[in-house]
Amino acid sequence: MTEDGNVLITVVDRHGEAHELEAPTDMNMNLMEVCKAYDLPVQGTCGGMALCSTCHCYVLSETELPKMGDAEEDMLDQAFFVEDNSRLGCQLRITNNLEGLKVQLAPEADQ
Numbered sequence: 347m348t349e350d351g352n353v354l355i356t357v358v359d360r361h362g363e364a365h366e367l368e369a370p371t372d373m374n375m376n377l378m379e380v381c382k383a384y385d386l387p388v389q390g391t392c393g394g395m396a397l398c399s400t401c402h403c404y405v406l407s408e409t410e411l412p413k414m415g416d417a418e419e420d421m422l423d424q425a426f427f428v429e430d431n432s433r434l435g436c437q438l439r440i441t442n443n444l445e446g447l448k449v450q451l452a453p454e455a456d457q
Contacts (some may be wrong), residue, residue, distance in 0.1 A: 357386055358406070358450040362433070369440045377403070377435035377449070388451065394436035399425035401435035407448040411438060426455040436447060 348354065352368040355377070355431040358367065369380045379402035389400035396417040402425055405411065411433065414422075418437045422428050432452065438444065 353368075353440065353445040353447075353448075354379065355440075355444060356407075356448040357381060357384075357403075358448070360405055360451050360453060366456060368442070370415075371440055373440070375400070375440045377438040377440065377444075380440060381435060381451075386451070388435060391438060392436075394438055396421050396434055399434060402427070402452040403433060403435050403449040404429055404452060405419075405431045405433055405449055409444060409447040411444075425452075427452050431435060431453075445456070 348368055350368050355367050355369050357365050357367060357406050365386065367380055376394055378388055378390045378394060382390055391400045392398040399421050415437065418434050421434060422432050
């Protein structure tokens with residue numbers, strides 16, 4: 347955690363490059379919004395409603411995450427390239443518990 351209360355999250359882009367991001371815990375943001383703020387290639391087409399899977403990522407760390415909700419589970423059932431460690435970035439709220447989270451962006455469906 348940084349001095350100003352942000353958590354550090356690592357996002358591996360679709361080219362394999364790791365980006366260490368500072369994510370604020372006091373703005374009610376989610377991982378998709380943080381990725382977009384850093385200009386990483388995350389579309390977030392549905393605006394964070396778990397309706398599109400364009401923020402699909404793979405969790406690479408052992409970070410304890412909140413339980414997956416029904417909407418997220420239903421969307422991942424329809425998404426491409428889903429793995430056991432798949433999550434939607436829009437459903438991961440930035441909290442102190444996400445300190446050290448490492449994710450990799452999933453391939454886009456049209457690739």
